[in-house]
Amino acid sequence: MFKHTLACALLVALSGCSEPTNTVTQEEVKPPMKQVNAVIYPETKKGDVVDTYFEETFADPYRWLEDDMSEETADWVKTQNNLTFSYLEQIPYRDKLKQRLKKLMNYEKIGSPFTEGDYTYFYKNDGLQNQYVLYRSKNGGEVEVFLDPNKFSDDGTTSMSGLSFSKDGSLLAYQISEGGSDWRKIIVIDTHTKEQVEEALVDVKFSGIDWLGNEGFYYSSYDKPKGSELSAKTDQHKAYYHKLGTKQSTDNVVFGETDAQKHRYVGADVTHDGHYLIISASTSTSGNKLFIKDLTKENSEFITVVDNTDSDISVIDNEGSKLFLVTNLNAPNKKVVTVDAANPTPDNWVDLIPETKNVLNLTKGGDTFFANYMVDAISKVKQYNQKGELIREIALPGVGTARGFGGKKDQTTLYYSFTNYTTPGTTYTFDVSTGESGVYLKSAIDFNSDDYTSEQVFYTSKDGTKIPMVITYKTGIKLDGSNPTILYGYGGFNISLTPSFSPINAVWLEQGGVYAVANIRGGGEYGKDWHNAGTKLQKQNVFDDFIAAAEYLKDKKYTSKKRLALRGGSNGGLLVGAVMTQRPDLFQVALPAVGVLDMLRYHTFTAGAGWAYDYGTSEQSKEMFEYIKGYSPLHNVKAGVEYPATMITTGDHDDRVVPSHSFKFAAELQAKQTGSNPTLIRIETNAGHGAGTPTSKTIEQYADIFGFTLYNMGIESL
Structure with a gap:
């Protein structure tokens, strides 16, 4: 973990705290410092880089912070972390929060x-x-x-991030991520001896692993980029076949090598019977082409199922040459169709489970299909046979989120989990034949769900659209505007926020906090149309929906401006950054995590260009440039404005949303912030975008996030 030291050059005097034991003058401090009321900021060097977009020039003074390999950037990170942790150390209940998080998360x-x-x-x-x-x-x-x-590294930062067993279970290929990076290694072991059977495959990224029998497997990756592997652009994804016992350098590219097959994301899967190789190819995070190859015929060619990226489609199962597909082509809420592999194009599709008014998520288990529908973001599950006939609607334990029901064809017992914002996850057995459920495992967490209330409300956004939001709090709180509240959102990439219990959020609730989750546009809660309504030239809908959620919470007296925090990560970090620059008067605390904050340049890093379906790019057209410029958080920070108390969080190994987004935004805010609210950035070392983060780091991080939030809401003690 970090060593928190308060150097004289980074002295922070907090309003309401005792005088610091040492004082310094402006001339004594190196690097130069800027003091905004109580907080003294190191001044970040400005360069002279200027970009031109459609004859309009834009200065990018902090471009040098994009170089994650430079000593200068490393020094900046150390300086900022010293400032941040010296501030956090003076929050009186920080350790109390840490200990409560540790205790509540300490269960099997x-x-x-x-x-x-x-x-x-x-x-x-x-x-x-x-x-x-x-x-x-x-x-x-x-x-x-x-x-x-836990034995992969001393500090727990090397994680296992995906595994796949061979057909007979005698071999296992698993991926490891080091320091949270999206770059992975694949290690193959003998499951009986647990011994590694060959050299690890390296430089694997955004990949599944799918075996062909016991002889080898398919995986995907990019050519290793020149320069920094954490920030350099990766643009051409390739699917490989690795034959066990051979060198990785001899692996055959099965798709993606030619210009005609160039895509940013390529996935390779094998049907359960080993008959077909399925290739999914995408240029962005939404929409894919689909190809199939008959593996039983030597030198067979790929057959095209769908040749454009206007829809999402996948193969869920097959029976001989009969394919079962899940698609949103001409069905925004998704449906299941069947087709013969010899003639698989859409004109030959036959509906098996038609589209409904609710969004479909499909799993396969025990030779039946489970249609998990979202009804206002709440699960409703139906079981179908392979003829598309309804077997039953499954009685769930309550109102919330059900996940699971997957399994092999011959399984007679499946498993699923159920949870909501106040109910810790419980695992249930499910009898495929009778439909009976039984408790398999209840959570052992020390949390009394009966003490808390979770309610769904619907509020009206700026353009009249009704938006659902779930608000969770300790039963009996007074609606007098005094409750510390975190409003969480995402709003992008067709991702749905469904009710789920979190021991981290439970600690917030225990402190009397309100936790609200808004199901804003850009997500997938109401299908493709809901997603599209928050993309490109309609992205402002996402921000308006979130602003309206905050206004609702204040109008209904759950909270007030002084007790409201906004939080979101990744695309949700963009959400918080855009709202805080558009409406700095709306709330007290901003918590943008691993955010996409430089919208003019996001597509130039790693796989960022693949996000253009949601965002468009600054180079696409003048209209798109003007629109993106209008909400890009980095480019809408204005001098002389009092922004909310802000703690930006990121990881130095984040190679999905590179940390320079957060670095540049922090520097811009610190240079222009006025008023008494602090602007800090917390940079986790040896950490990435979030997946695989060690429990110890998670506890440290959320103790700091909750402590910073409550402290800047004026909460003096817990």
Whole structure:
């Protein structure tokens, strides 16, 4: 973890605190400092880079912070972290929050079992382990540790990030991520001996692993970029076949090598019977082409299923040459169709489970289909046979989110989980034949759900659109505007925010906090049309929806301006950044995490160009440039404005949304902020976009986030 030291050059005097033991003059400080009321900021050097977009020039004075390989950037990170942690150390209840997070998260967590070969496997975390451990037993016998990622690195920052067993379960290929990076290694072991059977595959990114029998597997990656692997653009994804026992350098490219096959994202899957290779190819995060190849015929060619990226389509199953597809082509809420593999184009599709007014998510288990519909972001599950006939609607334990029901064709018992914002996740068994559910495993967390209320409301956005929001709080709170409140949102990439319990948010609720989640446009809660309504030239709808959510919470007296915080990560970081620059008067605390904040240049880093479906790009057209410029958080910070108390969070190994977004935004805010609200950036070292973050780092981070939030809401003690 970080060492927090308060150097004289980074002295921070907090309003309401005792006088610092040392004082410094402006002349004594290096680097130069800027004092905004109580906080003294190091002044970030400005360069002279200027870009031109459609004959309009834009200065980019902090371009040098994009160089993640430079000593100068590393020094800036250290300086900012010293400032941030010296501030956080003076929050009186920071350690109390940390200890409560640690205690509440310290309970045994066990995943659903699954069978591969001769063994039954399951994941378990004893409580505060940094990473989940994979256990197994044979024929109900003694349970043993199979893989323990906590031993991959001393600090827990190397995680296991995906695995795949061979057809008979005798081999396992698993991926590891080091320091949170999206670049992975693939390691293959013998499941009986647990010994590694060959050299690890390296430089793998955005990849699944799908075996062809026991002989080899398919995976995907990019050519290693020149320069920084954490920020350089990656543009041509390729699917490879790796034959076990051969060098990675000899792996065959099966799709993506030619210009005609150039796509940013390519995935390769094999049908359960090993008959077909399925290739999905995309230029962005929405929409894909689909190709199939008959693996039973030597030198067979790929057959095109869909040759454009106007819709999303995937193969969920097959019976011989009969393919079962899930698609939103001419069906924004998705449907299931069947087609013969010999003539798989859309004109030959036959509806199996037609589109409904609710969004469909489909899983397959025990030779049946499970249609998990979202009804106002709440789960409703129906079971169908392979003829598309309804077997039953499944009685769920309550109102919330059900996940699971997946399994192999011959399974008679499946598993699913159920949760909501006040109900810790419980795992249930499901009998495929009778439809009966039974409790398999209840959460052991020390949290009394009966003490809390979670309600769904609908509010009106700027253009009259009704938006759902779930508000969770301790039962009996007074609606007098005094409640500390976090409003969370995402609003992009067709991602839906469904009710789910979090021990982290439980700590917030215990402090008397309100936690509100707005299902704003840009997400997938109401299908493709809802997603599209928050993209490109309609992106402002997303921000308006979030602003209206904040206004609702204040109007109904859940909270007030002084007690309201906005939080979001990644695309949600953009959401918070845009709203705080458009409406700095709206709320007290801004918490943008790993955010996309430089909208003029986001597409020039790593796989960022693939986000253009949602955003468009500054180079696309003058109209798009003007629109993006109008909301880009980095480019809309104005001098002389009092912005909310802000703590930006990012990771130095984030190679999805590169940390320079956050670096430049922090520098711009610190240079232009007025008033008494602090502007800080917390940069986690040896951490990425979020996946695989060790438990220890998670506890530290949220103690700081909650502490910063409450402190800047004027909460003096807990």
